[in-house]
Amino acid sequence: MTTRKGSITGPKSSQKLNQDEEEAWTCAKCTKIFKEPEAQLMECQRCKEHFCISCLKKTKAEYSMLCKTDAMWFCGKCRIVMEQHAVTDIEIEKRCKQIMESYEERITSLEKTVENKCDEDKVKQIVCEEIKSCNEEMVKIMVKEEVSKIEAPITEEGCDEDKVKAIITEEISKIQKPDNKGDSDSTNNEIDKAAKNITRKETVTNVLEEINERKSRENNLIIFGIPEIDEESKEVREITDKERLK
Structure with a gap:
């Protein structure tokens, strides 16, 4: 939630007439342009559009209270989206936690496997x-x-x-x-x-x-007492030895 003075304006929600004049704020619902410094508008924290308190059906007292508490405010369309996102975010958070636990188990298992493989x-x-x-x-x-x-x-x-x-x-x-x-x-x-x-x-x-x-x-067989002949041919020596043994 924000007042006109502290708002962050977008190109569609405000118009600048010239360099000497202040920015003009446009209500996204009634398209009315507000130039007064004390104009009371609320800015959606998601779409950054501005809405006057008349269109929002809020009193000046409610507007002042919201400004003092500095609470986040969303328009009707964005509120539905944010509520859906809140539920989805919880589911995503749970899923991420499960994935991290699974990774931790796998890493522990891999460390044990590496230790076993490196056993000297x-x-x-x-x-x-x-x-x-x-x-x-x-x-x-x-x-x-x-x-x-x-x-x-x-x-x-x-x-x-x-x-x-x-x-x-x-x-x-x-x-x-x-x-x-x-x-x-x-x-x-x-x-x-x-x-x-x-x-x-x-x-x-x-x-x-x-x-x-x-x-x-x-x-x-080894036979003693037979004279050895001086013949170079092996065949001749074998024939001579056989004849002497007859």
């Missing part, structure tokens, strides 16, 4: 398990590859199967034998093992070559 002990445990699993798979793959590369494969009829299994099992157990060090060094030990995969492959290759060589020497 769990990370070390996962790394160790993955390295062990990779080592076992790599050993199996290397053995399979080396067996397929041997030119003279070892058959069931040509070798002792139990002996081959025993040698391979012994070498694999050496490769996969865990270290007996402290828990603080377990991760580094597993990483060092993974870095030595090339040497492990060479070890498996050597084992298979040793098995093949043992098989090739299985039926060899």
Whole structure:
């Protein structure tokens, strides 16, 4: 609520006749122009339109009381809108509160998830398990590859199967034998093992070559007392040795 003297005028509610004259106020309802300084009009706090007390059907005493209390005043149309907005504002406030509570719960949940993902002990445990699993798979793959590369494969009829299994099992157990060090060094030990995969492959290759060589020497004989001939040809030496053994 405001008097004419303290009002904030808009382009539609007041007219300025010239620079020397005071502003003229127009009632938005009766369109009457008020030029007197003591004219009694009320300004809507929402639409900023002005209304005379005659159109508002208010007495001078009521007007004076409203001016003294400095209460906010709205015209009929704006009062309906403001009442609706008051209800809507309460609903919006409740909704905003619910949204904020939901965000706080989600943030708390995310913080817990991040803490679990950053647990150093769990990370070390996962790394160790993955390295062990990779080592076992790599050993199996290397053995399979080396067996397929041997030119003279070892058959069931040509070798002792139990002996081959025993040698391979012994070498694999050496490769996969865990270290007996402290828990603080377990991760580094597993990483060092993974870095030595090339040497492990060479070890498996050597084992298979040793098995093949043992098989090739299985039926060899050593004979003493036979003179050795000075012949460069291997075939001639073999024929001569066979004739002397007849």
